[in-house]
Amino acid sequence: MxxxxxxxxxxxxxxxxxxxxxxxxxxxxxxxxxxxxxxxxxxxxxxxxGKPVPSDAAKTTVPGDVVDADAERRAAEARLADAERRAAEARAEADRLRASSSAAAPTTPTTTPVSSTDDVRRDTTF
The missing domain is CATH 1.20.5 (Single alpha-helices involved in coiled-coils or other helix-helix interfaces)
Known part of the structure; x- marks a missing residue:
C-alpha cells in the first residue's frame, strides 16, 4: 500500500x-x-x-409481589356481593320512604294557583 x-x-x-x-x-x-x-x-x-450480564435497570428494579389470580377473583366477587347487598338495602329504604310519604300525603294532588306574573307552575306532587 x-x-x-x-x-x-x-x-x-x-x-x-x-x-x-x-x-x-x-x-x-x-x-x-x-x-x-x-x-x-x-x-x-x-x-x-454470550453470558447474559444484567443491565443497570435490572439491578435497580424492585421485585414485585406475586399475584394470585384466584384470590383476586374471590376478593372481587366479595366486593360485588357487598355492593349488591348495599344496593338492595338502599332500594328497600327508598321504597319504605315512598310508602310512608304517600300514606301521609293527601290523595288528590294540590297545586298552587298560578298568578299572571308567575312563569313557573308550582306542583307539590312528586
Missing amino acids: PNLGAPELIIIAVVLIALFGWKKLPDMARSLGRSARVFKSEVDELKKD
Whole structure:
C-alpha cells in the first residue's frame, strides 16, 4: 500500500467536501464514532461468551409481589356481593320512604294557583 502523505490527504479531504458538503461532514464523523462504539461493545459482548450480564435497570428494579389470580377473583366477587347487598338495602329504604310519604300525603294532588306574573307552575306532587 502506498504511503499517504500530506498532498494525498488534502486531495481526499477536498473530494469528501465536494461529495458530501461542508455541513454534513461533522454529522458523518459523529455517526461513524457512534457506530465504532456500538461495534466495540458488541465485540466485548462476544468475548464474554454470550453470558447474559444484567443491565443497570435490572439491578435497580424492585421485585414485585406475586399475584394470585384466584384470590383476586374471590376478593372481587366479595366486593360485588357487598355492593349488591348495599344496593338492595338502599332500594328497600327508598321504597319504605315512598310508602310512608304517600300514606301521609293527601290523595288528590294540590297545586298552587298560578298568578299572571308567575312563569313557573308550582306542583307539590312528586
